[in-house]
Amino acid sequence: MSENTRTEISSLGEFGLIEHLTKNFETHNASTVLSVGDDAAVIDHFGKQTVITTDLLIEGIHFDLMYTPLKHLGYKSVMVNLSDIYAMNATPTQITVSVAFSNRFSVEALDEFYEGIYVACEKHGVDLIGGDTSSSQKGFIISVTAIGEVAPDKFVKRSTAQKGDLICVSGDVGGAFLGLTLMEREKRIYLENPQIQPDLEGEDYIVGRLLKPEARKDIIEFFAANDIVPTSMMDVSDGVSSEILHLCRQSNLGCNIYEEKLPIHDAARKAAFKFGLDPTVCALSGGEDYELIFTLKQEDYDKITLNEEIAVIGYMTDIEEGCKFQTKGGNTHPITAQGWNAFVK
Ligand SMILES: Nc1ncnc2c1ncn2[C@@H]1O[C@H](COP(=O)(O)OP(=O)(O)OP(=O)(O)O)[C@@H](O)[C@H]1O
Ligand SMILES: Cc1ncc(C[n+]2csc(CCOP(=O)(O)O)c2C)c(N)n1
Ligand SMILES: [Mg+2]
Structure with missing residues (x-):
């Protein structure tokens, strides 16, 4: 397709557009009984339990199209939902995707967005089984629902940690926030002086963490292979x-977390220093890492030491002990939730 082609959505109409966006995608899961094209989809998890989650992504709140390629946005919209399914220790099987957009979008733009959706579906073995398409006066609005399956009562909740359990985090944290800080900085520079090209040299890691997060399917598979149930x-x-x-409140416990144990990538640490930020604050309060945080019985410690993708950052205590953070210098502070909140600017 030529770069310059612009097909108006109105040339296809709503139903033509849906057909255009979904016609080449085949379903792969046995649980997908009926997919796109009827009043509703039908799924059958054959005796397993069904896990369901949904998340909204709103232009200007969750993403900025000035620096977010549509293909990446499609991919990320799916990933943030699959991440919630994995967080239940479940396997994602289907998604629905609903979108609303203004006439500033062309068929080619939506094609790009759906390319990202399909790449994410293929990577995680998920079927797109439906959605909704509408127009919006302003801004791109995306709502994805993900459905998954889990063996009866094998899902893992937030409220069932026990005193003494180890607190673990997958991968590394803080990188996506630094990617966002970089993109917002470059955007500001560009708006002030459009002749200046963005300087993203050497920052692929943090930009990647923001624009193409990976839901941690591998960690759930590692649990299954090693008989670990968080x-x-x-x-x-x-x-x-x-x-x-959240884990502490819902489990009625306190915790001790150690600064020196927080997994922070070298590239994120370097970027933090460059921006005059504390990497620890970025790791604790930056959002959108889409890693898993979980608690394990102490006797499972040996099983995870060989997995370099899992860091033990602390342990659960009695509720009376409170939620505490110990700095590298040995000082102890109460943990406060300074993370992302859509209603606090
Ligand atoms: N408008 C709503 N109506 C009903 N339930 C809701 C609504 N918004 C959120 N929830 C429910 O509240 C719980 C917590 O949702 P929340 O969005 O905070 O968690 P999350 O999806 O894991 O986080 P994030 O949205 O940051 O990825 C979930 O059970 C969710 O289904
Ligand atoms: C333009 C722009 N503004 C802010 C952010 C940061 N941000 C967006 S969503 C989110 C956490 C989860 O949200 P939710 O709880 O709503 O799922 C964070 C930290 C961004 N990526 N782009
Ligand atoms: Mg949510």
């Missing part, structure tokens, strides 16, 4: 400190 789990969307407080 005692509680959630994904890191709003920031580690905010998520730890």
Whole structure:
């Protein structure tokens, strides 16, 4: 397709557009009984339990199209939802995708967005089984619902951590927030002086963390292969400190977290220093890492030491102990939720 082609959505109409966007996608899961094209889809998880989650992505709140390629946005919209399914220790099987957009969007633009959606679906073995398409006066609005399956009662909640359990985080944290800080800085520079080209040299890692997060399917597979069932789990969307407080509150426990144990990527640490930010604050309060945070029984410690993708950052305590953070210097502070909150600017 030529770069300059612009097909108006009105030339296809709503139904023509839906047909255009979905016609080449085949379903792969046995659980997908009926897909796009009827009043509703039908799924059958054959005796397993069904897990369901939904998340909205709103232009200007969750993403900025000035620096977010549509293909990446499609991919990320799926990933943030799959991340919630994995956070239940479940396997995603289907998604629905609903979109609303203004006439500033062309058929080619939506094609790009759907390319990203399909790449994410293929990577995670998920079927797109429906959605809704509408127009919006201003801004691009995306709502994705993800459905998954889990063996009966094998899902992992936020509220079931026990005193003494180890608190673990997958991958590394803080990178996406630094990617966002970089993109917002470059955007500001560009708006002030459009002749200046963005300087993203050497920053691929943090930009990648923001624009193409990976839902941690591998961690759930590692649990299954090693007979590990976390005692509680959630994904890191709003920031580690905010998520730890959710686990503690819902499990009626306190915790001790150690600064020196926080997994921070070298590229993120370097970027933080460049921007005059504290990497620890970015790791605790930056959002959108889409890593998993979970608790494990202490006897499972040996099983995870060999997995370099899992860091133990602390342990659960009695509720009376409170939620505490110990700095590298040995000082102890109460943990406060300074993570992302859509209603606090
Ligand atoms: N408008 C709503 N109506 C009903 N339930 C809601 C609504 N908004 C959120 N919830 C429910 O509240 C709970 C917490 O939702 P929340 O969005 O905070 O978590 P999350 O989706 O894991 O986080 P994030 O949105 O940051 O990824 C979930 O059970 C969710 O289904
Ligand atoms: C333009 C722009 N503004 C802000 C952010 C940061 N941000 C968006 S969503 C989110 C956490 C999860 O949100 P939710 O809880 O709503 O799912 C964070 C930290 C961004 N990426 N782009
Ligand atoms: Mg949510």
